[in-house]
Amino acid sequence: MDFKSLKFTQKQVEAYTSVRRLLRLQVAEFFGLDPETLQHDMTFFSHINGSKTEYWHSHIDTEQYGTFAFTTLLYLNSQDEDFHGGEFVFEAHGTSSAAAVEPRAGRVVAFSSDAENPHKVLKVTKGIRMALTAAFTCSTEKALSIEAFPKPSLVASG
Numbered sequence: 001m002d003f004k005s006l007k008f009t010q011k012q013v014e015a016y017t018s019v020r021r022l023l024r025l026q027v028a029e030f031f032g033l034d035p036e037t038l039q040h041d042m043t044f045f046s047h048i049n050g051s052k053t054e055y056w057h058s059h060i061d062t063e064q065y066g067t068f069a070f071t072t073l074l075y076l077n078s079q080d081e082d083f084h085g086g087e088f089v090f091e092a093h094g095t096s097s098a099a100a101v102e103p104r105a106g107r108v109v110a111f112s113s114d115a116e117n118p119h120k121v122l123k124v125t126k127g128i129r130m131a132l133t134a135a136f137t138c139s140t141e142k143a144l145s146i147e148a149f150p151k152p153s154l155v156a157s158g
Contacts, residue, residue, distance in 0.1 A: 023072045023134050027110050031070065033138075041067050041135035045076075048086060048121065048129045058091050058120040061113035061135065068113035068135040075103045076130040083127030091118040103129060 008016075020040060028035040042065060048055060061068040079086060079102055088101040088109060093116060100122075101109050111117045113135065121129075 041137040043134045070136045073109045074132040079103045085125040086129035087122045
């Protein structure tokens with residue numbers, strides 16, 4: 001699929017906007033935050049296959065992306081049905097032990113993006129793992145630095 005020529009319908013844009021809003025409200029509730037102080041940050045779709053791209057190294061989102069305060073993953077397909085491998089793993093850290101999340105379509109994972117949550121995705125060995133990553137910040141300044149999605153050029157007219 002050529003993602004550079006992808007166009008979204010107005011209905012798809014509305015669904016995307018609704019999902020982001022609901023994720024924001026859930027993150028605010030789960031972490032005990034005022035939803036008004038939680039701002040949308042970067043959002044992206046990932047499709048991971050067994051390519052040689054090295055995505056499976058451990059990282060911390062605030063170090064990798066700079067602006068994230070909270071990260072959510074919404075799985076768009078399921079392990080063992082659509083792909084093999086691809087578990088999301090929180091690394092052992094301090095007194096915490098490692099924990100893995102089995103990807104299932106519709107499942108949401110939410111966590112603080114700082115050093116207490118180093119994580120990685122295990123290598124996909126078959127198929128394509130798809131997810132929506134939606135991040136949030138508590139900084140209006142940082143939120144304003146994020147490019148809006150979708151750009152008007154990505155929305156189909158009519």
